[in-house]
Amino acid sequence: MAAVNSRKLAIVAVVGIIGTFAWLLYGGLDKNVVYFWTPKELIAKGDAGFEKPVRLGGQVKPGTVKWDDKTLDLRFVVTDVDGVSDIVVHSKGAPPQMFRDAMGVVVEGRYGRDKVFQSSSLMVKHSNEYKAPKPGQSGKDMVKTLMQGNSTT
């Protein structure tokens, strides 16, 4: 009799745990899926696009990067391949050293109702193709500049 009761107990416990687990899993996934959208797709969502965790992928629009190294505010525009759908992105903290115009980026964050995308993390898309850095922007050139600067001080 005691054995039967403990078996029942065990079954109830297992079913209970699995049930709770399934419920948590469902709720957890539902709330925490981050969609990957381009600026065009995000704008097309209209109201449904606001205040949701989103990964926004596009290009840094040339001439829009503003970085204030005092307040650490970084602002730039991410544009779609069409070059028309623009979204203003704001983030806190230094941009990657080689952050530059027309580079592919993925920013994670939320699109606010004030039409500013508040980014919590910024990833630069690495392209596998090698492109020669512009003069003055290769590591070698920068080291050279720095060493000259140090020797004069």
Place this chain on the structure above:
Amino acid sequence: MIGTLAHGAILVSLAVVAFGMFFIPFAIKRDRRDWVALAYSAVYTNFLLITVATVAMVWALVTHDFSLSYVAQVGSKATPLFYTIISLWGALEGSILFWAWVLAMYAAAVVWINADRPGNLVPYAAAALLGISLFFGILLVGPADPFKPVFPVPLDGPGPNPLLQNHILMAVHPPLLYLGYVGMSVPFAFAVGAMLSGEVLTDDWIKITRRWTLSSWGLLSAAIIAGMWWSYEVLGWGGYWAWDPVENASFMPWLTATAFLHSVMVQERRGMLRLWNLNLVVGTFVLTILGTFLTRSGIISSVHAFTTGTIGYYFLAFIAVTLLVALALVAGTSGRLKDEKRFDGPASRETVFLLNNLFLTAFMFTVLLGTLFPLVAESVKGVKVSVGEPFFNRMSLPMIVALLFLMGVGPALPWKRITMPELKAKLRAPLVGAAVMLAIAIAVGTRNFYALVTFAFVGFSGASNKFEFWYGIRARQRAHGENYLTALFRLMAGNRRRYGGYVAHLGILTVALGIAASSTFRTETEATLKPGDSMTVSGHTVRLKQVWGREEVQRSVIGATLEIVKNGAVTGTIEPKMNFYPTSQQPVPTPQVKSSIAGDLYANLQAFRPDGSSATVRLIYEPMVPWIWIGGMIVVLGSVLSILPARSRA
């Protein structure tokens, strides 16, 4: 020349492996042990041939033989010798070659150690290992051929991925991971062997399997910790775990292997959970192949995903074949597998192991779901999604604290059942431990619910596991009049497996403590400094001395020298750097960490003005991070203790 030699070796090994794999069942059917012995030489020959191919690759890398595709892809004359050698596992083809070599080595070791064992378990296991070798051999002549000729021969190559040549842990993490990951093939092979030979009906095969699982588990644990360490030291964000698909890939088989190491004790002691254990072994192996598929097929972009190509289809096919064969075998066996006994009481060690298995597998399924969901969503619904860290944290924390709690309950409970007075006596010390830790946690300002529960349970289980040593020592002192250290030594020598397990528990608890403390009390700040400016994070002040540049053979380095200032005096310097490799547009962050047992001061150079007039620095203080690495070493120590053969009692 070298390419021809290596190609030849791999092709011959394919033939040898295929022969051995099909000849073993034939030899068993005819009951010819001498034929089995002949087939075993296929295992050794395969090891020899793959060794030849691997050595040829290392030789080609070292001599910069750019006529071979792999060398042309990862080699570079400027790369230091050390990183040239370890670039063997720095890209797809080389890593598959290395995998095949580790597998061949394991197969040879299994046959070498167990050749004299009577019965058909080992021959069938050898055939299964040859079957897996065949798959990797096919990859090496097909989609992952590292010895393809290149024409015209380039004069120099791009060198390894900059991220992979920036830290010495690249020589530690990958080999450990392969040893642990590939090692899970051995328990799987024994499970297949047990089912084919009928030995699955006795529990003897489980003893061999447990040993091999334990060694692979120890190596995998070390690899995961080393990977966390690498990520912490190299990536510059001051974290060590991000639920990245690649991390998950290594973590899932670890979870099921951990479950197996516990449930196997129930089978040995009580003859229960036989079918379940079989499934855990099969599941662990399939998860390692799935993990390799995720990380090697290019389906997920990360530092581990090397190229896109057809190799993914090969892996999917292999997973499908493995699952079909394994499930057919398990289904064929399940009718004959009966558990000998039933569970006696709810408060017993068996019950705790059962719950432990329930949580560990639920944990694995959570991670699996979170990892695969984006792939499924994209292929089915065509939407690109990712599952964020909040999902994993929210789902895993309840299971982690439950497991931490069970880790203390299990050792305190005896097999079968316990009486109420015994239970009270056993739980006194753990409850005191929990109360002390909770009090300390509240006193230092912990307010987060899960952090408080974690600290309390670490106290609970830490006391419980430590007291198991204490009870044993006391008993020996009473019986033999030994002094404390002799008693401890003899106690552990007498039952290495049990006490090795408790040592591993203490290691895991140390890791948990480090993670809880560092994630709860991490503080960080970012600022742009001119030379002479300073910044402070939780009482630690640094002052920028200068921004400098330096040319090294294979890279250009830009660094910021920061003085650590305490009470107006300079007590040391911390020097975060950025390494520029000629083949990469992005510099590789090279943070510097000043470690102490209390915590780490972590500095990363985020940006700098080209003229050196300012540097933007992220400064992080993370308490108790080194406890994670130390805990990892304790876990490894525990598994080593458990594997050592038990000596006859002193």
